[in-house]
Amino acid sequence: MGAEFVQFSLTPILIGTFAAIACALPGNFLILRRQALIGDAISHVVLPGIVVAFLITGIVAAIPMLLGAAGAAIVAVILIEAIRRLGNIEPGAAMGVVFTTMFAAGVLILEQTDTSRVHLDVEHALMGNLESLVWFRAEGWHSLLDPAALATLPDELGRIAVACAIIVALTLVFWRWLKIATFDEGFAQALGIPAAALGFGLVVTAAIAAVAAFDAVGSIIVIAMFICPPAAARLMTNRLEHQIWWSVAFATLSAVLGYVFAGYGPLWFGGENAVSAAGMIAAVSGVILGLACLYGPHRGRVGVGKEEAAA
Amino acid sequence: MTHMEQPTIAAEDGRATAPTAMPSDAPLVLRGVTVSYGEKPAVFSVDATFPARSMSAIIGPNGAGKSTLLKAALGVIPRLSGEIHIFGRPIEKTRERIAYVPQRASVDWDFPTTVMDVVQMGLYRKVGLLGRLSGSLRGRARACLDRVGMADFAHRQIGQLSGGQQQRVFLARALAQDADLYLLDEPFAGVDAATEVAIIDVLKLLKTQGRAVVAVHHDLSTVRDYFDHVFLINVRRIAEGSVEAAFTTANLQATYGGRLAATHLDELSVAG
Numbered sequence: 001m002g003a004e005f006v007q008f009s010l011t012p013i014l015i016g017t018f019a020a021i022a023c024a025l026p027g028n029f030l031i032l033r034r035q036a037l038i039g040d041a042i043s044h045v046v047l048p049g050i051v052v053a054f055l056i057t058g059i060v061a062a063i064p065m066l067l068g069a070a071g072a073a074i075v076a077v078i079l080i081e082a083i084r085r086l087g088n089i090e091p092g093a094a095m096g097v098v099f100t101t102m103f104a105a106g107v108l109i110l111e112q113t114d115t116s117r118v119h120l121d122v123e124h125a126l127m128g129n130l131e132s133l134v135w136f137r138a139e140g141w142h143s144l145l146d147p148a149a150l151a152t153l154p155d156e157l158g159r160i161a162v163a164c165a166i167i168v169a170l171t172l173v174f175w176r177w178l179k180i181a182t183f184d185e186g187f188a189q190a191l192g193i194p195a196a197a198l199g200f201g202l203v204v205t206a207a208i209a210a211v212a213a214f215d216a217v218g219s220i221i222v223i224a225m226f227i228c229p230p231a232a233a234r235l236m237t238n239r240l241e242h243q244i245w246w247s248v249a250f251a252t253l254s255a256v257l258g259y260v261f262a263g264y265g266p267l268w269f270g271g272e273n274a275v276s277a278a279g280m281i282a283a284v285s286g287v288i289l290g291l292a293c294l295y296g297p298h299r300g301r302v303g304v305g306k307e308e309a310a311a
Numbered sequence: 312m313t314h315m316e317q318p319t320i321a322a323e324d325g326r327a328t329a330p331t332a333m334p335s336d337a338p339l340v341l342r343g344v345t346v347s348y349g350e351k352p353a354v355f356s357v358d359a360t361f362p363a364r365s366m367s368a369i370i371g372p373n374g375a376g377k378s379t380l381l382k383a384a385l386g387v388i389p390r391l392s393g394e395i396h397i398f399g400r401p402i403e404k405t406r407e408r409i410a411y412v413p414q415r416a417s418v419d420w421d422f423p424t425t426v427m428d429v430v431q432m433g434l435y436r437k438v439g440l441l442g443r444l445s446g447s448l449r450g451r452a453r454a455c456l457d458r459v460g461m462a463d464f465a466h467r468q469i470g471q472l473s474g475g476q477q478q479r480v481f482l483a484r485a486l487a488q489d490a491d492l493y494l495l496d497e498p499f500a501g502v503d504a505a506t507e508v509a510i511i512d513v514l515k516l517l518k519t520q521g522r523a524v525v526a527v528h529h530d531l532s533t534v535r536d537y538f539d540h541v542f543l544i545n546v547r548r549i550a551e552g553s554v555e556a557a558f559t560t561a562n563l564q565a566t567y568g569g570r571l572a573a574t575h576l577d578e579l580s581v582a583g
Contacts, residue, residue: 187432
């Protein structure tokens with residue numbers, strides 16, 4: 001683990017890990033609220049926002065893309081709510097209509113406009129470009145103490161680290177509200193907790209995670225990280241506090257193992273080229289969920305509980 | 312749209328806008344309350360007064376708006392019109408004086424949490440968003456679990472409890488709120504006989520301590536044994552008053568229409 005690791009692997013692994021944790025934290029609550037699909041929806045609806053931001057500014061820069069994506073996510077949330085309330089349609093269907101339409105619009109705009117000069121295409125949107133986020137100026141571990149080298153770290157690392165820190169802070173600050181309102185919304189409202197605003201805030205937080213992660217790792221990993229680590233974590237414990245820790249551990253494990261397998265796995269089996277890191281990270285998180293389904297101590301919990309209680 | 316028309320109808324009814332002299336200290340007073348989910352009002356222009364130091368039952372057929380009335384009183388669902396006063400003040404200023412037990416089926420009991428965690432949710436108004444749970448508050452949560460006979464289950468996951476045990480946990484959470492007005496939505500639905508006795512003992516003790524209890528209640532055969540005051544509703548208010556005065560054959564028939572056979576009424580030993 002020498003200079004080459006720091007130069008080529010350290011930053012992509014860190015970015016992948018921060019992205020995975022930033023998505024997994026709100027994912028825990030989305031799953032318990034049976035809104036897991038909303039993470040999926042968000043990762044799709046940000047595409048037209050990013051494309052429109054690019055068309056207006058003409059450059060692929062972080063801030064306009066983030067603003068465009070956030071705007072698209074908010075438009076989507078409002079559209080979903082509007083369709084659900086005005087049309088009296090169940091939330092899943094309203095979400096499905098909005099996110100496929102907006103994603104399709106994003107693809108159409110992308111195709112019809114000249115974005116060939118820049119690295120903004122459908123493949124990038126799906127897969128991200130984790131492998132390219134390397135730290136060229138690094139010469140070894142000592143570069144972590146060298147201000148000149150640190151200044152050349154990829155922008156994506158700082159951005160996703162800040163997004164991850166914000167999401168961790170929000171989860172800690174609003175912990176009691178999130179727990180009470182996710183378990184029993186009516187009781188939370190009776191206590192004076194603004195449950196509706198909290199639910200909206202959770203979706204906005206998920207949107208921030210999706211946008212920050214999307215930019216670096218694409219929408220495939222975003223979908224997987226919202227759902228797989230929290231779902232696997234739920235099978236490991238019966239306490240929400242422990243579930244959060246498990247989900248962070250699974251997210252980290254997926255990011256690290258996924259990156260290593262993508263980069264070196266094919267070589268072990270005699271292959272020559274690495275495979276997509278984002279795809280492999282999502283695949284590893286899926287395998288972890290599968291293992292948790294088979295061996296997790298709290299799988300099939302409802303049926304067991306009822307039998308015990310009746311006995 | 313019809314959404315817009317309903318407040319007008321309620322106002323024509325003369326109740327929604329009419330200022331009414333009300334006893335300022337009654338635990339729960341509703342005036343001209345109308346709630347609608349879609350085109351049809353679920354609760355229409357209802358006046359009600361629930362007295363202090365007594366146990367009141369909200370009675371009516373399925374879909375009569377009983378739970379809706381309770382939720383509107385708590386401010387959990389928006390109302391189209393009407394006023395609600397809790398001990399003479401608006402709900403926003405009296406939340407710490409109210410405890411609420413929702414319908415047991417309204418939550419997902421597979422939620423990853425323990426019995427003790429759920430009871431501690433009742434302490435939220437005391438600890439706030441970021442406050443730490445002190446040792447004395449933890450002790451109070453344990454004492455509340457003990458009062459409903461669930462102390463031995465404190466660390467169980469809530470999904471591993473029977474229906475009756477789950478209902479007791481909900482009651483313990485409400486006791487932890489240490490309120491003056493207890494609002495319960497069908498506290499006896501789907502519970503075993505032992506739990507029903509345990510719950511009614513706790514509620515009667517609350518009454519003797521001077522607190523008010525209001526429960527949505529389904530089982531007409533136990534109204535006389537459990538309650539002092541009844542409120543009969545079928546979207547509109549049918550009748551209210553003491554059990555002796557208001558729990559009558561005529562009022563029940565007006566509430567349930569043809570759905571309550573005369574033979575049932577005989578068994579209920581209602582007055583008049």
